[in-house]
Amino acid sequence: MQEPTFLILTALAAGPQHGYGVITDVREISAGRVVLRAGTLYAALDRLQAEGLIADDREEVVDGRVRRYYRLTDSGGARLTAETERLRRHTEVATTRLRARLAGGAAFHGLAGGALSGRGLAGGAA
Amino acid sequence: MQEPTFLILTALAAGPQHGYGVITDVREISAGRVVLRAGTLYAALDRLQAEGLIADDREEVVDGRVRRYYRLTDSGGARLTAETERLRRHTEVATTRLRARLAGGAAFHGLAGGALSGRGLAGGAA
DNA sequence: GTCGATATACAGATGGTCGATATATAAAGA
DNA sequence: TCTTTATATATCGACCATCTGTATATCGAC
Numbered sequence: 001m002q003e004p005t006f007l008i009l010t011a012l013a014a015g016p017q018h019g020y021g022v023i024t025d026v027r028e029i030s031a032g033r034v035v036l037r038a039g040t041l042y043a044a045l046d047r048l049q050a051e052g053l054i055a056d057d058r059e060e061v062v063d064g065r066v067r068r069y070y071r072l073t074d075s076g077g078a079r080l081t082a083e084t085e086r087l088r089r090h091t092e093v094a095t096t097r098l099r100a101r102l103a104g105g106a107a108f109h110g111l112a113g114g115a116l117s118g119r120g121l122a123g124g125a126a
Numbered sequence: 127m128q129e130p131t132f133l134i135l136t137a138l139a140a141g142p143q144h145g146y147g148v149i150t151d152v153r154e155i156s157a158g159r160v161v162l163r164a165g166t167l168y169a170a171l172d173r174l175q176a177e178g179l180i181a182d183d184r185e186e187v188v189d190g191r192v193r194r195y196y197r198l199t200d201s202g203g204a205r206l207t208a209e210t211e212r213l214r215r216h217t218e219v220a221t222t223r224l225r226a227r228l229a230g231g232a233a234f235h236g237l238a239g240g241a242l243s244g245r246g247l248a249g250g251a252a
Numbered sequence: 253g254t255c256g257a258t259a260t261a262c263a264g265a266t267g268g269t270c271g272a273t274a275t276a277t278a279a280a281g282a
Numbered sequence: 283t284c285t286t287t288a289t290a291t292a293t294c295g296a297c298c299a300t301c302t303g304t305a306t307a308t309c310g311a312c
Contacts, residue, residue: 002128002299002300002301003216003301004300004301005300005301006216006220007216009220010216010219010220010223013220013223013224013227014223014226014227018258018259019258019259020257020258020259029216029219030212030215030216031215033212036301037301037302037303037304038258038259038260038261038304039260039261039262039301039302039303039304040300040301040302041259042259042260042261043261043300043301044300044301047299047300062257062258063257063309063310063311064308064309064310065257065258065259065308065309065310066258066259067257067258067259068258068259072227077224077227080220080224081224083220084217084220084221084224086156086159087213087216087217088217088221089156089157090129090132090133090136090155090156090213091210091213091214091217093136093155094132094135094136094139094206094209094210095210095214097136097139097140098139098203098206098207098210100140101139101140101198101203128266128267128268128300130267130268131267131268144291145291145292146290146291146292162268163268163269163270163271164291164292164293165268165269165270165271165293165294165295166267166268166269166270167292168292168293168294169267169268169293169294170267170268173266173267188290188291189276189277189278189290190275190276190277191275191276191277191290191291191292192291192292193290193291194291194292
């Protein structure tokens with residue numbers, strides 16, 4: 001699952017929202033770093049709906065425009081939970097290694113040219 | 127940055143490795159959930175090298191076969207650090223929302239149909 | 253009339269997946 | 283011994299999913 005998709009599900013995890021709302025929410029969540037294009041969003045919504053991760057919630061008419069609300073399904077919630085866990089584990093390993101790399105200095109820049117006996121810190125099998 | 131790319135950089139964050147080693151390391155890191163195909167790996171290595179995030183480290187000949195070692199460049203380390211931070215923030219928001227969703231129950235399944243005044247918990251602008 | 257909110261559509265780029273191929277050595281078997 | 287098969291390693295190409303970029307349409311407000 002790519003970042004935009006993850007963020008869309010995260011946006012909907014807070015409650016049903018319409019397309020445009022998701023865009024603004026995702027921008028907020030990511031502190032402005034991820035700004036979804038309309039094309040990205042609606043294609044993703046279709047896809048996610050086809051996968052059963054989200055569903056139509058209701059439609060409202062505001063100022064003559066239809067607002068279609070989407071919500072996370074239980075399946076979508078489960079999926080987001082799983083993805084989150086996965087990402088959390090990955091960031092943990094990366095953080096550990098990056099820290100070791102800084103601490104280790106030269107040894108991690110190839111100057112030790114060694115056997116990397118215990119490359120370790122992988123977190124092994126979960 | 128997609129998951130395979132992230133994991134490749136993470137693998138190299140532990141020290142220089144050759145292609146096949148990266149594949150096995152990534153499988154380890156992800157507890158078997160991500161198994162890179164050779165095609166994916168070498169294409170990614172080329173790409174990352176072109177971007178300056180990794181570099182050739184050295185070549186060894188083991189059992190007649192050449193092993194080409196790659197290492198993370200400083201730029202690559204910085205990039206991985208940034209990506210990790212980004213992911214960490216995203217997972218934090220997702221975790222918070224998922225927890226609220228569980229706690230809130232019905233209100234988050236569309237049954238409250240409300241205005242979502244403070245959809246919040248987004249972490250705002252960093 | 254143009255702007256903002258909202259939705260749809262489509263072409264193009266990027267990156268990943270899958271599968272096939274190649275090489276060298278070691279191990280297994282005829 | 284000669285051949286086949288397996289293992290470690292690297293390369294290539296066709297295809298596909300997802301994201302980006304951009305254009306377009308609608309309706310009400312300014």
